Amino acid sequence: MKDIKHLVVSAIKDGTVIDHIPAKDLFKVISILGLDHIENQVTFGSNLDSKKLGKKAIIKISGLFFRNEDINKIALVAPEAKLNIIKDYNVIEKKVVEVPDSITGIAKCVNPKCITNNEEIVTKFSVVDKKKVILKCYYCEKITDQDNMRII
């Protein structure tokens, strides 16, 4: 069985594997990490079976290693994601995503009367609940929760 899994998305020599992404949020993760604008080889699979998520997605990026603060940005859409750092086909480090204390950009404030939805302003939020990922807008002070969250 293990071999078949390898065939779904082929292994990389050096780089980062992001696993346990909810399948529906694959493209959000790609855009948050800017993987649609890089030169590195990127392979991904979606709607793979997962015991935990039902359907999951996986991304493999060759030759790219993320800083923690960058990878934590995906916590908004894929809080369960796990990272494997690969060197010479071996997993040398495993990382989990941590929800940061504050979020700049990425998400849109849910409040249509917020200044950030009416003028060119980079959004800013404090994370008031890390478990449920509930954000409080730095500007209008309104709450944006997971159900209402829209990724820019």
Place this chain on the structure above:
Amino acid sequence: MKNRSLVSINDYSKEEYLKILDLAEEFEKNPRQEIMNGHVVATLFFEPSTRTRLSFESAVNRLGGRILGFADSNSSSATKGETLRDTIKMVCSYADLIVMRHPLEGSARFASEVSTVPVINAGDGANQHPTQTLLDLYSIRKTQGTLENLNIFMVGDLKYGRTVHSLLMAMSQFNATFYFISPDELKMPDEYKRYLKSMGLKFYEFKDFTDIINQADIIYMTRVQKERFSDPIEYERTKNAYILRHHMLKDSRTNMKILHPLPRVNEIHLDVDSSEKAYYFTQALNGVFVRQAIISSILGLK
């Protein structure tokens, strides 16, 4: 507080509230103190608000300062499509302090980031109006002699009313007990109730206040607006429960005072005006002293 913007009531600590109130007391005794010495205050009112603007302008005038600005966005270049960012960048080179009211929420925080001079938020949509809250605190302390351990009744629209939310945050520093009286549709939002719980403060919720009114030290009335109801029949059914009338005050505490951020519509019956417990017009008057205190402490003149 010097050179710091005042955008949200949470920007100030308990000690800073008290400092402003002490200073306001001083201004009440002696309102004409020409300490601004030609400092310029820009009053930018992107949406009209007669009471707030006149009270700020009166405060500046009594301090001997100068005022420039506009009273509604029709007379500003916002009508030409100028962004708030550009307006603020320009104005902060003309003035030492900006007082701003704007219909969009978060606009004041944004202005304070763009501006090189401090910004006082005079209302950003339904979000914050901190000078109103400070004058509410002033009125409460003045009438009760203290801010500590009071029974605060909040009546009417507790869901959308920014004044009650800010007052709740401020009074939570003084061990208040809160009584929320509102229709189901306009109840105090959960986030504020959670906050009170986390502070270990007591609060009670009621649908009308006739049975409990005698426990109140302060009754803070707000407007119940028809357009807030999804069901107009529900509005007709409930609206009379939130109207305060003179006969209801019969056995209320002698120290009790009625506050209202004004303008009122019909939630306080005219027959209450003659009661010595009606404090809402004096409350509005206190606004000038409190704003004198805020302006002079931000400019570092006091």
